[in-house]
Amino acid sequence: MNFKCYDVVEIQGKRYVVTEVISYQEFIIEKTVNYTLNDEMYNNELGTHKGAKNWTEYGLMPVDGGDKKWLTIVNGEKDYCTFSETILRSTPPKGYKLYDKGLQRVMSVEGESKARSGDKADYKEYRSIKKDKTNVFFIEDWHGGLTDQAQGERIRLSDVHRRRDQAAQAVSKKIRNAARRKEWTRLGLSWGIILFFLGYLFVGDMTWHELRDEVGFPYTMEERIKDSYYYEPQGTKDGLMVYTSKQDPNATAIDLIDAVYGKVYNIKQDTKSPEQWIVIYTTKEVSVISVVNGTTYVEVGELKNLSDSENTRIATIRNDSEILLRYAYMVELKNKQGRKTLSNIIKD
8 A cells, every 4th residue: 555745544533644755674683572463464574574674654644733643554564554653752661562673774755854865763663562452662763863753553554545535635735735835935045045145256245254244154263263274273271272373463363353354242452461462252252362482372262162260361361452452343344444554553
């Protein structure tokens, strides 16, 4: 029994629309069957199967609202299938026993789905027999880091019915059209973003880093340091990355201010200290520049990663010059003449 996206099926007296179809292949690693199952056909097939097993999973949206369900049909199985729903529980209920486990791989995907062809997961299935009912519990540990759990029951395939009456056709068309509108909207947004980027890059007078800033992903001081040959990594200290700079403290500060287009929160500079301290704050980062034995050091990182002791140390640094802050202001205003004048003063 096979279904397509937007088919309407009826299970246990309730109707659902198929919104996604996922085909899997599983390589069985181990089977643990410690009791007699009531669906002997499945038990016998599993016990004698060699190599890979294939099955199809159908995502079902209830016509009258409610939580999404899953219908799983193993290829070649004629009598039974699995009807389940995703749950938050991470361990099987009491009384469930491991039935089989293996490695599953997504072979193909149709419809609206988070799954992608090639996705893999370690898979475990637990079962519990109560009179004439087989309950199931699944754990899928995806190799991308996510874990899914589902719980349900084994039902007869003869209890799953495809519906093609007028009401079924109407709801199928409604869901299909809604999916198409969503897809067209997604495509429109994607093309809009692409055209926006191309327009700024090739028509407007804007660099890639400026464009990032415009769309809410500004270039950072730490990125600048990692991208430039001026800096060499030296390890970490109190939540900050430490680098040496091939430039003097003032030139290093200008380089970092230019990198963030002058968008700083505050700058402190102690021109009279032997270390020539300079501290540059943005809304999310801090950079501490100093000189030790003739070598310029830069400590940089996110403010949220600062240790209390480092935060206290930085706070005690004196400030006796506003010239770097004025320079940053000129950079932010794109005042080229003012920027050039202050740059010459700073470097002198």
